[in-house]
Amino acid sequence: MSIHLYGYWRSSATYRVRIALNLKNIAYQYHPIHLVKDGGQQYSEDYLRMNPSGLVPAFIDDDEDFTLNQSLSIIEYLDERYPEPLRFLPNHALDKARIRGVAQDIACDVQPLANLRVLNAITELGGDANARTAWAVKWIEKGFTAIEKRLQTRAGKYCFGFDVTLADIVLIPQVYNAKRFGVDMTKYPLIASIDENCNELEAFQLAAPENQPDAT
Amino acid sequence: MSIHLYGYWRSSATYRVRIALNLKNIAYQYHPIHLVKDGGQQYSEDYLRMNPSGLVPAFIDDDEDFTLNQSLSIIEYLDERYPEPLRFLPNHALDKARIRGVAQDIACDVQPLANLRVLNAITELGGDANARTAWAVKWIEKGFTAIEKRLQTRAGKYCFGFDVTLADIVLIPQVYNAKRFGVDMTKYPLIASIDENCNELEAFQLAAPENQPDAT
Known part of the structure; x- marks a missing residue:
């Protein structure tokens, strides 16, 4: 299993996903996408192929086809896919x-x-x-x-x-x-x-x- | 069971919840909150007690204590609580x-x-x-x-x-x-x-x- 997070240190949406990954004890590779340098690396062809919104974060679990965007959606994915050691949402x-x-x-x-x-x-x-x-x-x-x-x-x-x-x-x-x-x-x-x-x-x-x- | 939706005809967040309620065949009472009249009825004391954000929609299922806000959260609630006749999200x-x-x-x-x-x-x-x-x-x-x-x-x-x-x-x-x-x-x-x-x-x-x- 290999998890990749594309984001920016100060992006609060990326920060959310980092917290979630740490709470789940999931090791991941972090790929910085500089939001200012080079006119914004989130607008590069390679990044837009992963996330056509041109926003961070993007998230890959295992396979290139599994690119996800939107931090809340990524965090609920992590919660469902990796229920241990704690759940982010209760049952009711x-x-x-x-x-x-x-x-x-x-x-x-x-x-x-x-x-x-x-x-x-x-x-x-x-x-x-x-x-x-x-x-x-x-x-x-x-x-x-x-x-x-x-x-x-x-x-x-x-x-x-x-x-x-x-x-x-x-x-x-x-x-x-x-x-x-x-x-x-x-x-x-x-x-x-x-x-x-x-x-x-x-x-x-x-x-x-x-x-x-x-x-x- | 009694469902109440507080919203505005043109609010697209309210419109989302109306679609969800209709797809679930759930009858509901609709309470218009006029976003312009009276300086914005969403800022009235009564409405802010239900939803301190001063945004529509607000949603009540059964009991006054059950006030929910945020359309996506309301729609996922409906999907979990009333799984028939169709689910809005698949299992995986x-x-x-x-x-x-x-x-x-x-x-x-x-x-x-x-x-x-x-x-x-x-x-x-x-x-x-x-x-x-x-x-x-x-x-x-x-x-x-x-x-x-x-x-x-x-x-x-x-x-x-x-x-x-x-x-x-x-x-x-x-x-x-x-x-x-x-x-x-x-x-x-x-x-x-x-x-x-x-x-x-x-x-x-x-x-x-x-x-x-x-x-x-």
């Missing part, structure tokens, strides 16, 4: 839906609005560096405000009780991103404490952007 | 991941970039009506270009072979949206033919925005 449909809901609050309504290609589009619209930051912070804060409320009656040490779930895997890279943009995390005490608890785990530490071979 | 982890990937290509990387709150933010940045449309079209075309390639070796009558899946449920509302923005669908012949095939099914027809009680 309702509990699953709540956890997926929080993961999607970030993966649909926060991260895609504040990633590199969208911030570049803001610049093209005439926005300066401050406008780019304000744009990113706006969506991150909207998302965190909702999630902080949503988790109020659910959280334990992690987003949903005392087991790490898909929600934590998606939340922590967004907190990393929020800090980069200067978001004041004291406004979100529950998220901040979940972030702290997750970052005590080796699987999260090893997945952190600054610990990747392509970090600069 | 890899096939599931590919289908979820296409659904997320839209639900993460297209729709959230071109919805009402983001288009309003473009106006706040100084963009006029043309800039709003150009912004929406840009992300829709990027997404459709990738999906058209991705489905090339997979599509049958629908996105993945000859059964309707989660991918179709998410794709068709995005095509509706694309047409509103004047996207030339002849550039995406595969997506256009899947759209046509899906819209022959009653479940899709009944879910269409113009057939909702709150359509104006």
Whole structure:
């Protein structure tokens, strides 16, 4: 078995998949795709053949025909295919839906609005560096405000009780991103404490952007 | 059993859930939340209690405690909880991941970039009506270009072979949206033919925005 992850150290979607692979104790080969160098290596012919969206990550399990994209889809694949040593989702449909809901609050309504290609589009619209930051912070804060409320009656040490779930895997890279943009995390005490608890785990530490071979 | 869907006729995330409910033959009560009237009814205190994100849809199955948000999460809940008469996802982890990937290509990387709150933010940045449309079209075309390639070796009558899946449920509302923005669908012949095939099914027809009680 051979697992390949194509991504970028600072891409929070790649970061999610790294956490998931580490939690599953799956060894993998990491192939850096530099999102800025060479006009963006994600737009090279070779990469687009793997992932025509020109976005990271891309993921290959075993065979070239098995290329997957979309981090949430990759993570659920890993969860189904490699159930040990822990599951990212519980069995009950309702509990699953709540956890997926929080993961999607970030993966649909926060991260895609504040990633590199969208911030570049803001610049093209005439926005300066401050406008780019304000744009990113706006969506991150909207998302965190909702999630902080949503988790109020659910959280334990992690987003949903005392087991790490898909929600934590998606939340922590967004907190990393929020800090980069200067978001004041004291406004979100529950998220901040979940972030702290997750970052005590080796699987999260090893997945952190600054610990990747392509970090600069 | 009593199912409640809170949404808006033109919201493509709500439209997805309507299609899913119809395909499952589930009767439901539809509660219109007008996204513009009264400064946006999704920001009312009552609605925010159900869904602190202030986004539609929200979904309730049976009991007030069971409020769900995020359309993909709601649709997978329906699929697990009500497996008959058809499943939206196959059994194999890899096939599931590919289908979820296409659904997320839209639900993460297209729709959230071109919805009402983001288009309003473009106006706040100084963009006029043309800039709003150009912004929406840009992300829709990027997404459709990738999906058209991705489905090339997979599509049958629908996105993945000859059964309707989660991918179709998410794709068709995005095509509706694309047409509103004047996207030339002849550039995406595969997506256009899947759209046509899906819209022959009653479940899709009944879910269409113009057939909702709150359509104006």
